[in-house]
Amino acid sequence: MVQDVAIIGAGQTRYGDFPDNGVKELFAEAYLEMIQSVDKGLDPQQIGSAYIGNLSAGSGYQLGQLAPLLMGHVGLPHAHAVRVENACGSGGYALYSAACAVASGKFDMVIAAGVEKMRDVSSTKGKYWLGVSGDTEYERLAGSTFAGIYALMAKRYMHEYGLKREHLSMVAVKNHRNAVANPKAQFRKEITLDKAMSGVPVADPFNVWDCSPTSDGAAVVLLCNAKIAKQFTDKPVYLKGFGAASDYLAIHDRHTFTSLVAAQKAAAEAYKQANVGPKDINFAEVHDCFTIAEILAYGDLGFCEVGQAQRLLEEGTTQPDGRLPVNASGGLKAKGHPLGATGCGQATEIFKQLRGEAKEPSRQIQNGRIALSHNVGGSGGTAAVFIYQRGDE
Amino acid sequence: MVQDVAIIGAGQTRYGDFPDNGVKELFAEAYLEMIQSVDKGLDPQQIGSAYIGNLSAGSGYQLGQLAPLLMGHVGLPHAHAVRVENACGSGGYALYSAACAVASGKFDMVIAAGVEKMRDVSSTKGKYWLGVSGDTEYERLAGSTFAGIYALMAKRYMHEYGLKREHLSMVAVKNHRNAVANPKAQFRKEITLDKAMSGVPVADPFNVWDCSPTSDGAAVVLLCNAKIAKQFTDKPVYLKGFGAASDYLAIHDRHTFTSLVAAQKAAAEAYKQANVGPKDINFAEVHDCFTIAEILAYGDLGFCEVGQAQRLLEEGTTQPDGRLPVNASGGLKAKGHPLGATGCGQATEIFKQLRGEAKEPSRQIQNGRIALSHNVGGSGGTAAVFIYQRGDE
Known part of the structure; x- marks a missing residue:
């Protein structure tokens, strides 16, 4: 790597169901929060480029060129702008390209952003979305669903490593509890373990x-050359490592x-790029599109041996007061999952946590110095992982 | 720019209508031609990353994650891979990101590629495609078509600068004649000026x-760090400059x-990056999705003053034997226009021409040293321009 990269601003909408806001409004809201977060101020005309993650625009609401449309809407019509897409990992890949x-x-x-308006995918197209994660020819057209594919992984983990149904639910309970204090979260309510274990069935073992x-939502992150970061803030966050890989x-x-080999x-x-290891990570935001996905992430990221994730859950290691808080935001499960926005929303959460700006004091992670985010495309066809370090030391 | 960039291989399918080949087959065909073009040989596992341009996959044939699907199909399942999209400029933006x-x-x-299977966009979805170029809210849903928007530009150029109907047709006649000797071209037949002026009306003044x-088709270009290029070929082509910008x-x-301000x-x-000017360009591939688009390109690229393009046509400047051949391949008009593939197909044509490998001797441009390609998204919402230099000197 030739030039080091810093994050100097980040913003996001609340995630949820917003019938009155289109993609332009959602993007602008996140963009303005990002601009306001640059504490020494910024002339937006200095922004030369934007990589924007999105999956669903091609379903009809903006077939092509979503990125320059959004940039024109916020007053930057001429900057280099392009959409990047890897399903639910689109935001992470926008961050990587930026x-x-x-x-x-x-x-x-350079802006890295993501925006998704899942409400605007019409019901006739909606049936496609259940299979969006996988291979159209061999999976979607054969009738598999997104939940069904992750359910196979959960079943296999149970078979090989003795994972219990309640371990899955422990992820849901933790992440719902974490979301209560997060003003950006879609579901701000706790659920009990009993409730989490007895929901309406979706795809065995999932309810x-x-x-x-x-979810609808948007997130915008501003990256710059690390050499100039302190012109814009005394508290930059350095992007010390970024990795991305694929799988079948x-x-x-x-x-x-x-395991998701792409994530590993x-x-x-x-x-390797950041020159740190799993033991150096103080907290993480991981891609829990289904509860099993957080369990897979523990192993894939080296937080435990593959197959030992249940121990971390039982010992409370990934609770907010544990050694390695995971998804303090509520995660995809409870903060919400607006596909293309998710990867940049994770970066926004980490930016705020590392700067001590989690807002609700009850959810501020103390003494965080190095953090990680993990964003997965579909059922693991792609994955992007980022390592962040506090820059005010 | 920190590391200089070279092109060491390139390949493409013929463009056309291929009912028996899906996107995987088209991509593989172009990929294999690219591999074979690396004259000192290559272990494909050295390829770490791929940026793939495509517009239409989201219409149904592969909703998300097309890039890793294609890379898995050619035996590189784990490389970083991502789809980039800016409508008809998607291939150029893949090249830029790569x-x-x-x-x-x-x-x-790193691979830069593009693939498009326009035949597989269903007829009910097909109606969308006429408006794919522009703003869904203000143009497509109001009934405008892609041809209709460029027709407005042609009318205005006629009004302001005295362009005649026959100047438009001179572009079509030239590009059809150029395509005759190009084995990759979709339409390998000459048309007369009379015929070009009297086709079935589409959107006044266009027939x-x-x-x-x-078109269906694919193109794959292999970029590498210029420092190592000569390990793989004695005839690399250097990518001396790459620019991209947007517009409303x-x-x-x-x-x-x-003018298309994005292209300018x-x-x-x-x-600026290549440290050359329009007068240094020996030949060019430009984005003639409609005949007026080539005329706009002449001015936007500085080949003439804006408004003076008709002179270049009248004087034969952009004919294959002129001072500045444009679209010696046949251009989008006659070589074909598989949206996301087009930008990388232009790069493939230039790579072959600069290496003296245009195959049909009749179409080989003599003494070309510096060339340019110009790829536009839709009606000018985005544009990417590249400057190439022969590297065997």
Whole structure:
């Protein structure tokens, strides 16, 4: 890496169901929060480029060129702007591409963003979305659903490693509790373990409490060349490592169901670049689109051995007061999951936590110095992992 | 720019209507031609990353994660892979992002590719495609078509600068003649000026001969760090400059109809980075989705003053034997226009021409040293411009 990369601003909408706001309004709301977060001020015309993650625009509401449409709406009509897409990982890949653009020296200041309006995907198209994660030819057209594919992974984890149904629910209970104090979260209510274990069935072993919601939302992160970061804030956050990797889309081509190999490879790349290891991570935001996905992430990111995730849950390690808080925001499960926005929303949460600006004091993580985010495309066809470090030391 | 960028391989399918080939088959065909073009050989596992341009996958044939699906199909399932989209400029933006990834030092070897299967966009969805270029809210839903928007620009150019109907047709006649010797071209037949002026009306002043076709196709370009290029070929092509910029999608927001400001800004950036000017360009591939688009390009790229393009046509400057051949491949008009593939197909044509490998001797441009490609998203919402230099000197 040639130029080091810093994050100097970040903002996001609340996630939820917003019938009165289109993608332009959602993007502008997140953009304005980002601009206001740059504490020494910024001339937006310095922003040379934008990578914007989105999946659903092609379903009809803006078939092509969503990125320049959004940038024109916020008064930057001429900046380089492009949409990047890797399903639910689109936001992470926007962040990755933006980081490359800064690292290349081509631009000093680049937006990474994501926006999704899942409410506007029409019901006739909606049936497609259940299979969006996987291989159209071998999975979607054969009748598989997104939940169904992750359910296979959960079943296999149970079979190989003795994971119990209640471990899945412990993830849901933790993340719902974490979301209560997060003003950006879609579901701000606690659920009991009994309730989490007895929801309406979706795909065995999952019930509705194992599944992330349908969400609208946007998130915008501002990256710059680390050399100039302190002109804009005394509290930059450095993007010390970024990794991304892929895997076969169709799970019948993979050699394991109890790890996402894409995430393992992405994590290895990010750790190597940042020159840190799993033990150095103080807290993390991980991609819990289904409860099993957080359990897979623990192993894939090296927080435990593959197959030992249940121990972390039983010992409370990933609770907000544990050694390694995971999804203090509420995660995809309770903060919400507006596909293309999720990866940049994770970065926004970490930016605020590392700066001590989590707002609700009850949810501020204390003494966080190094953090990680993990964003997955679909059922693990792609994954991007980022490592962040506080820059005010 | 920190690391210089070279192109060491390129390949593409013929463009056309291929009912028996899906996106995977088209991509693989172009990928294999690219691999074979690396004359000193290559271990494909050295390829760390792929940026793939595509517009239509989201219409149903692969809703998300097309990029890793294609890479898995050619035996590179774990490389970083992501789809980039800016409508008809998607391929150019894939090339731009790939160049940033190499320049950043993050990867030594990166694929830029594009693939499109326009035949597989269903007829009910097909109606959308006529408006894909522009702003859904203000243009497509109001009934405008893609041809209709460019027709407005043609009318305005005629009004302001005295362009005649026959100047439009001169572009079509030239590009059809150029395509005859190109084995990759969709339409390999000459048309007369009379025929070009009297086709079935599409959107006044356009008839069918002013419009590029519906095409299937793929193109794959291999970029690497310039420092290692000569390990793989004695004839690398250097990517000396790359620029990209945007404009308002809806033309009612623009201050001119006789230039694409996005293309002007992209060209200025590319010329500056390459440290050359329009007079240094020996030949060019430009985005002639409609005949007027090539005429706009002449001015936007500085080949003439805005408004003077008809002179270049009358004087034969852009004919294959002129001072500045434009679209020696046949251009979008006759080589074909598989949206997301087009930008990388232009790069493939230039790579082959600069290496003296245009195959049909009759179409080989002599003594070309510096070339330019110009790829536009929709009606000018985005544009990307690239400057290439022969590397065997």
